[in-house]
Amino acid sequence: MQRYFIELSYNGTAYHGWQIQPNASTVQECLDKALSVYFRQPISSLGCGRTDSGVHATQFYAHFDLQTAIDPLKSVTGINSLLPYQIAVKRVFEVDNEAHARFGATERAYHYHLHFHKDPFKLDRSWLYKGDLDMEAMNEAAKLLLTYTDFSCFSKSNTQTFTNNCNVMEAFFVKEDEGLKFTIRADRFLRNMVRAIVGTLIRVGKKELSLAQFKEIVESKNRCNAGQSVPACGLYLVNVIYPFVK
Structure with missing residues (x-):
């Protein structure tokens, strides 16, 4: 199992914040669906925080784990093609398996x-x-x-x-x-x-x-x-x- 960080930005106007919620569209929900489709395995990301409904991010990080090796540069293009225009992936990169998007931020x-x-x-x-x-x-x-x-x-x-x-x-x-x-x-x-x-x-x-x-x-x-x-x-x-x- 390998851990990856993903850096993204988003216009939060149409979303009820970052974190997945029942009966509401969120950034995390859209990202996890795109990641799961692109990598062909169920993926649950964990974000660096939880922005409220309507809040934007020009820089946001999340991490996720994969069972297979990937091409990070190719992944950016592929994941972006599956995301709505309001959400953009900037980069995907490998990190230590203990790295944590939320608790690792200083x-x-x-x-x-x-x-x-x-x-x-x-x-x-x-x-x-x-x-x-x-x-x-x-x-x-x-x-x-x-x-x-x-x-x-x-x-x-x-x-x-x-x-x-x-x-x-x-x-x-x-x-x-x-x-x-x-x-x-x-x-x-x-x-x-x-x-x-x-x-x-x-x-x-x-x-x-x-x-x-x-x-x-x-x-x-x-x-x-x-x-x-x-x-x-x-x-x-x-x-x-x-x-x-x-």
Whole structure:
């Protein structure tokens, strides 16, 4: 038995997230069907995380095991021919049999995009925000995230995680194409964490929260105190780092 990593990207608009669900179309379901047909054996992949419904990924990894040797370059073309246009395989490569797509990742990064003017080419790919925002204030608040480890206030309740601790390494907004782009990088993320963080930072940008109040929300460890989650359409998983992958 040989383990392989597969790197892919996808537009998540039409899918109910990555992970297989009953009575819902997911990216993992489409990928596993394509892999099973192409390699002519039942295959169940395991992803580096689980993106929510409508969330996109410019870089996503999964692993799967095969009983036979393959040509990785030829496999990319073959698998892509069986996938819908919204899902694209970038590469397939052999890894050690102990390598794990989820637990082997040491860093992940997300982008969140929002724009201020109606644009048909940003539909389902960015959030149309109507109003003014103080980016400087939002960045001051975002810097505070690097000083905390417990992010319970930004996590969905009743999740199956053993800890809500994360090491946030970067968090900042930049102006981009008549809008803003938020970047956040950490060793791990909680369910709904990025969208809840952005929603709370938006409240800072609207002058509804001061920096002191933002700190109180983080320290409260209570999801009810944080802002609403922003729409999924603007969220992208953009980078996943493994010590054994170049």
